[in-house]
Amino acid sequence: MYGVLGNEILTDDDYRAYLNKKKPVYAVLFLAGIITILITQLAQFVWKVELMDYMHGFYTGIGVGLLVIAIFLYARNRRTLGSPERLRKERIKNTDERNLKIGQKSRMIALAALLVGIYVAMLIGGLWYPILTKVLAGLVYLFLISYCIAYKVLSGRM
Amino acid sequence: MQTRILELRTEKKITQSELADALDVTRQTIISLESGKYKASLVLAHKIAQYFGMSIEEIFVFEEGENLCTEY
Structure with missing residues (x-):
């Protein structure tokens, strides 16, 4: 089993x-990058929203980051699909049950850290x-809500 | 739980990489199984047993005192 939907x-x-x-996912990422950059530019030059330099840089950075990630992942995907040896190696690495378990546990720990971080930020920042x-x-x-759904x-599937 | 993977692999004179390749897992998983750091899933245990031509119980040995299920 691998992937969010347990393929x-x-x-x-x-x-x-x-x-x-997974190819459409990269297209969505690429599109999200374009939209982010476009909205930042529109906000500044068309809608005349006063953006702080920091926020302008932040939004642009996010947009460019999404574009770069989408291109990188697409290129890597293409390279993997083009080489049977690489495909097999990557499949074994990504479907290895120990690796999946490590990933699952790491995500749980990271989630706990995130929730603690949110709680602390809410408690102190809220003041x-x-x-x-x-x-x-x-x-x-x-x-x-996402967890419950x-x-x-x-x-129902298992 | 102890496993006899290392012993059986040595007997068969195969490397960790070869075994990993045959089982479709990474070499690191074989290392962890042999050292007892990681416990194989039912599917992987079955694959290992099939590879060595033995039953799961002959390869994965539970130690005394390890309760596998509760008796009623």
């Missing part, structure tokens, strides 16, 4: 199909910026 990958052909299915409590509480609710859907 069954047993052979190189399964993995090839999985990599082909000066009350809006922060609403935004961060919203993120926690989003997490809880995913749990319900996945429990």
